[in-house]
Every structure is written in C-alpha cells, then in structure tokens.
Amino acid sequence: MGIRVGVFFGGRSVEHEVSIISAIQAINAFDASKYDVVPVYCARDGNMYVGTKIGDIDSYRDIPLLIKRSKRVICVRDAGRCTLSYYPARRLGSSFHAEIDVAFPIVHGTNVEDGALQGFFRTLGVPFVGSDVTASAAGMDKYVQKVVFRDNGIPVLDCRRVFAREYFSDADAVAGETGRIVGYPAIVKPVNLGSSIGIKVASDARGLKDALDYAFQYSDAALAERAVPNLREINCAVLGDQESAEASECEAPIGADEILSYEDKYVSSEKGGCKGMGSAKRVLPADIPPETRERIRGLAVRAFRALCCAGVARLDFLMDGSSGEVWLNEINTIPGSLSFYLWEPVGLPYRELLDRLVSLALKRAREGASIAYSFETNILTEMRPGGLKAAKG
Ligand SMILES: Nc1ncnc2c1ncn2[C@@H]1O[C@H](COP(=O)(O)OP(=O)(O)O)[C@@H](O)[C@H]1O
Numbered sequence: 001m002g003i004r005v006g007v008f009f010g011g012r013s014v015e016h017e018v019s020i021i022s023a024i025q026a027i028n029a030f031d032a033s034k035y036d037v038v039p040v041y042c043a044r045d046g047n048m049y050v051g052t053k054i055g056d057i058d059s060y061r062d063i064p065l066l067i068k069r070s071k072r073v074i075c076v077r078d079a080g081r082c083t084l085s086y087y088p089a090r091r092l093g094s095s096f097h098a099e100i101d102v103a104f105p106i107v108h109g110t111n112v113e114d115g116a117l118q119g120f121f122r123t124l125g126v127p128f129v130g131s132d133v134t135a136s137a138a139g140m141d142k143y144v145q146k147v148v149f150r151d152n153g154i155p156v157l158d159c160r161r162v163f164a165r166e167y168f169s170d171a172d173a174v175a176g177e178t179g180r181i182v183g184y185p186a187i188v189k190p191v192n193l194g195s196s197i198g199i200k201v202a203s204d205a206r207g208l209k210d211a212l213d214y215a216f217q218y219s220d221a222a223l224a225e226r227a228v229p230n231l232r233e234i235n236c237a238v239l240g241d242q243e244s245a246e247a248s249e250c251e252a253p254i255g256a257d258e259i260l261s262y263e264d265k266y267v268s269s270e271k272g273g274c275k276g277m278g279s280a281k282r283v284l285p286a287d288i289p290p291e292t293r294e295r296i297r298g299l300a301v302r303a304f305r306a307l308c309c310a311g312v313a314r315l316d317f318l319m320d321g322s323s324g325e326v327w328l329n330e331i332n333t334i335p336g337s338l339s340f341y342l343w344e345p346v347g348l349p350y351r352e353l354l355d356r357l358v359s360l361a362l363k364r365a366r367e368g369a370s371i372a373y374s375f376e377t378n379i380l381t382e383m384r385p386g387g388l389k390a391a392k393g
C-alpha cells in the first residue's frame with residue numbers, strides 16, 4: 001500500500017474552476033506505485049464528495065450530475081487518524097470510505113487557500129502539504145504580505161489600503177486622498193483575491209472611484225498602488241521550507257492587455273483551452289539578463305522564508321521595462337498548476353515535485369510532533385466550587 005494522499009480541491013472561491021484543473025493535473029501526475037490518491041471535491045456549497053468520477057475532468061462539465069453520482073463525505077479524526085466517512089452515516093454497512101496519511105490542498109483563493117482549509121487540517125491533526133495557517137493567511141492578503149516583505153528588506157511598491165466602510169462614507173475624499181498618496185496611473189485590487197479578478201487601472205480621480213467601486217464588489221478592502229510603466233512581469237517559484245528552499249526557473253507571462261486577465265491566465269491559451277496555468281502564454285525561461293534572473297531568484301527565496309512558507313509557492317515580480325527596477329508583487333502559496341512547468345526546466349519533473357511536496361508535509365508533521373502542545377497544570381482539579389476567576393491572564 002502506498003502513502004494515502006487526500007487531494008482536496010474546489011471550495012467556495014471565485015477560483016473554484018481553476019482549482020479543479022490544477023488538482024486533476026496533479027492527480028494524474030502522481031506516481032501510482034508510491035501513492036494511493038483519494039480525490040476529494042469540495043463543492044461550492046461547502047460539502048465534500050468522493051467517487052469514481054471525482055478525479056475525472058470531463059465529469060465537471062455537469063457538476064450537479066457529478067454530485068448526484070458521487071458520495072458525500074466528512075473528515076473525522078478516528079483513533080488518531082484522518083478518516084473520510086460517508087455522510088449521512090449508512091444505516092446498514094460501514095460508512096468508512098478511506099483513511100488518509102496526508103492531505104494535499106490544491107485550492108486557490110479565499111475560504112480555502114487563505115489558511116481556512118489548512119486550519120481545518122491542523123484541527124484534524126492530519127499532516128498537510130504546503131504552507132501552514134499563518135503563512136497561508138498572510139499570503140492571501142496583499143496588504144499583510146507587503147508589510148512582511150517590506151520589513152524584511154524585499155522591494156515592494158508603496159500602497160494604500162482602503163476599507164469599503166471608510167470609502168463609502170465619503171467616496172470623493174477617500175479616492176482623492178488615495179490618488180494623491182499613490183499617484184497616477186494607479187491600479188486598484190481587492191485585497192484578498194487572485195486570478196486578476198476585480199482589478200482596474202485608473203488614470204485620474206474619477207477612474208480611481210470607478211476602480212474602487214469595482215474592487216469593492218469582490219472584497220471589503222482594496223489595495224491601491226502605482227501602476228508600473230512599461231511593465232514586464234517575471235514569476236519564479238520556490239520549493240522547500242524554513243530549513244532549505246530553492247528557486248525554480250523564471251517565466252515571463254504574456255497577456256493580451258495591460259494587466260494579465262483571468263482569460264490570459266486560464267482560457268485563451270489554446271483551442272479548447274482551459275488547461276490552467278500550465279498552458280498560459282509565457283516566455284520560459286524569461287528573456288532577462290542572467291544577473292536579473294539571479295536577483296529575482298534570490299529575492300523569491302528570501303520572500304518565501306520571510307513569510308515562513310512551505311511546499312511550493314510562486315512569487316510574482318513587476319519590472320519596469322525601461323529602468324529594470326524590480327518589485328515583488330505578490331506570493332501565491334498554492335500556485336496555479338502548482339507551477340510544475342517552472343520546475344521541469346531545472347530538472348524536476350512533476351512527479352518528483354509531488355514527491356518532494358508530500359515529503360515536506362510529512363517532515364513538518366514529524367517536527368511538529370516534538371513540540372509540546374499541552375502544559376500540565378492542576379488549576380481545574382484544585383478549583384474550589386464556584387471558584388471561577390477571570391480566565392486568561
Ligand atoms: N503595480 C502594478 N502595475 C502594473 N500592473 C500591475 C500592478 N499590479 C498588478 N498588475 C497587473 O495586474 C495583474 C494582477 O495583479 P496581481 O496583483 O497579480 O493580482 P492577482 O492576485 O489577481 O493575480 C498582474 O499580473 C499585472 O498584470
């Protein structure tokens with residue numbers, strides 16, 4: 001029997017579909033002689049499903065039908081192990097579906113990639129692939145990650161975070177002030193989304209209001225920053241943990257417009273498209289001078305470490321095409337297609353990338369086992385009747 005890996009994907013996120021593509025690519029790339037993969041689809045309503053069709057991409061053309069043909073499960077901790085059980089429980093026969101040794105979240109976006117699913121696994125006590133709760137949460141928040149990066153000496157663009165509440169109380173004043181701080185052209189993004197959803201460029205105060213209104217359709221906080229002129233984008237992935245981390249090849253993604261759109265990333269790549277980030281248009285290796293490549297790879301590893309990431313993450317940089325100046329734009333703690341295509345050029349096939357990710361998860365679980373999680377005291381046994389004092393000093 002191989003290592004039992006539960007691949008969790010989908011989720012209540014605008015990037016639900018991209019996650020299905022990323023996950024099924026991975027499921028097909030696992031070495032079947034080493035792993036027993038259990039695909040677990042997290043539907044938009046929050047329920048989890050298993051079944052023979054759950055790992056088959058064609059089934060997702062008709063999700064209601066797929067769900068009808070699949071079985072709903074819940075994850076429970078039983079005898080120290082993570083078990084998938086049918087829900088509602090069977091009246092006759094066993095409700096057991098499978099046990100998993102490691103959970104592999106291949107999800108993108110809010111409610112899943114942002115530490116939520118990671119926290120669920122942590123509570124269940126099952127080892128899981130990728131960044132832990134804090135790094136996942138910080139990595140989803142474009143403002144929080146910038147603060148951490150800046151504090152660690154990594155170049156990022158100055159920004160202004162705007163809350164919807166504050167903005168809607170006096171939109172003209174807030175937009176005016178934001179424009180003065182950031183300058184024009186400015187770019188506005190929802191603070192915690194991905195896949196270029198909710199993003200607009202503004203060239204004046206009026207445009208900035210439009211952009212803020214638009215971003216607030218998707219999130220209750222937005223980030224405004226200067227739009228980089230003559231933009232070139234360079235992405236680089238990092239694999240590892242705090243102890244050791246290495247950088248992949250660099251890519252230059254190519255978009256049809258001034259900002260890379262959802263379609264550029266996932267749809268327009270080929271006829272019949274929809275192959276996920278693995279087939280988006282790009283120059284790989286990126287056509288940049290060797291010293292720029294090394295600088296970006298070095299910054300990527302430093303940023304990965306600064307946020308205490310683990311597993312594989314992709315770090316996306318912005319470069320001013322004329323001055324060559326580089327800023328870290330954002331981290332993706334679960335990158336589209338797990339960025340497997342950035343590892344192949346440095347000699348790491350997808351199958352081995354998955355091996356490394358599972359090993360890192362098991363290593364963290366072993367290391368975590370030596371941390372004390374209970375602090376024995378006798379405050380409850382020695383308590384006098386009615387003796388509840390203020391809790392938590
Ligand atoms: N400061 C900027 N200047 C110019 N273009 C930008 C800037 N920030 C983002 N973009 C463009 O918008 C795209 C999406 O922004 P990004 O911050 O990466 O958000 P997402 O999480 O949605 O990918 C980027 O890939 C890039 O094309």
Ligand SMILES: [Mg+2]
Nearest residue numbers: 195196316330
């Ligand atoms: Mg991005």
